Amino acid sequence: MKRTLIVLMAATMATSCNQPGETGVSETSVAAAVESFREVMLHPDQAVFEELLDESLTYGHSNGLIENQKTCIASMVSGKFKFTSLEFSAQTVDVVGNTAIVRHELFGHTHDAGKEPGIAKLKVLMVWVQNEGKLRLVARQAVKI
Structure with missing residues (x-):
């Protein structure tokens, strides 16, 4: 519960960090x-995912799988895709x-349901859109490094 509150607070801050008068x-x-x-990828929480992911989300995995908002959230919350550590580096906005167009490199340890632990090394492209004062992820695509 404490982590959920912290992540929700960060998400709220993310939508209100613009300077007064900025559109x-x-x-x-x-x-x-x-x-x-x-x-939230490290500590999956459906409510936080729903705050961050737009209903029209298209989420591209490095293996070619494409998910929408509902399937992406279900995959993360169920443990189908699970990160045990996760770092983003070389980020540009x-x-x-x-x-906003965000690019970064992702390095993480995984332990997806039914699989042995693994390592993910990816380059990621994200597209975030602010609508009604909230930033939401509308598109994400990853490729293996």
């Missing part, structure tokens, strides 16, 4: 949203109006 998205708010997403 666009700030790099600070995007970085906070990405960090909230990294945290490009803001265009209410949209």
Whole structure:
């Protein structure tokens, strides 16, 4: 419960980090949203995922699997895809109006349901859109390094 509250607070901060009077998205708010997403991938919580992932999400895995919001959340919450550690590095954020394009490298240890522990090394592209004051992930694609 404590982690859920912390992640929800970070998600809330991610949607309110713009300076007063700003109408666009700030790099600070995007970085906070990405960090909230990294945290919820480590400690899956359906409510937090629903706050961060847009209903129109298209989520591309490095193995070619494409998921929507519902299937992505179910996969993470059920343990189908599970990270035991997760680091993002070399992150760049490009803001265009209410949209942010984020690229980073992902390194993590995995232990997906029914599989042996593994390692993930990926390059990731994310697209975040601010709508009604909230940043939400609308697209994500990963490729193996």
